Amino acid sequence: MDHFLHWLADTAFSATMRESVWAEPLVETVHVLTLTLFLGFVLLLDLRFLDVILRRRRVAEILRQLNPWLFAGFAVMILTGTLLFCADPVAFYSTLFFKLKMIMIVLAGVNVLVFNATLGKHIGEWDRGGATPWRVKLSGIASLVLWLAVVAAGRGIAYALPPP
């Protein structure tokens, strides 16, 4: 791992990200503003799972409507996040918050996979316009907590990194 991080830090691309005046602020701005699309839509979905908003619409319909944009937002978050990481991979990886953030993102992904493999598979059985089952609400709460932790850890990285 150490070897890889140092190799990455020595690439011309990493040097450009580090030294350019505009690259990092620009990429970080896209990363932060895309929160509205990605995290915003995740929150809307979670609130629907919890029966708090958009109750007139079936969960399946909300999933179908939000997912394409949510995935697009996620792709932008991963891309810009990777670029930011490339600017100083050794320093990023050395912080506890970076590792925590990655673990939380993986857990949030596992939460989605578990939903798809269980509740999502027979959505027609419970998604009939009434209150969502408690297991669906639990999935929504897990998502809320995990993404909150991702945001918190992300902020933590900024303060744990050595000043430029």
Add this chain to the structure above:
Amino acid sequence: MASALLAFCEWCNASAVGHAIRDSVWLFPFVEIFHLLALALLGGMILLLNMRLLGLRLRAEPIAALTRELYPWMAGAIAVMFISGFLLFCTEAVKMYGNWAFQLKMTFLLLAILYTFTIHRRLLLTADTHPRPLARALTVAISLLLWLAVGLGGRALGYVTTAVSSLAASR
């Protein structure tokens, strides 16, 4: 007016809240977390409403009903952003007073809120019975541009270094 504003900024700077957040290592990022979460919720809802207005998403849902449901949430998110933003502002209020990016952000914030709760809202509430495609596109464009300007101002204010007024020495 200007001196009253500066006096207010100095008062914020010297306030117990300003001191507490400045002196703490973790309070500033802690408050930022709430600012970011509310940003995601507010931005997500504005995007969804604009997508609905353009017929891109949730076409089966009446626009007026969606508007009535989401606007109170948007107002709540704006309240969280305003409170958390004000707390962050208190840590360096006098610096912000002279920061052009902050001034720009506040100007566009005022415009964006006024627009969202008047023109934008009225068009959303009447859109189900009045197609007006051109007006819709224009309303969406203005909404996105105003909120984007607020976001960009927010990003920029951290990079703008301002000459600290001599009056700020009181902090």
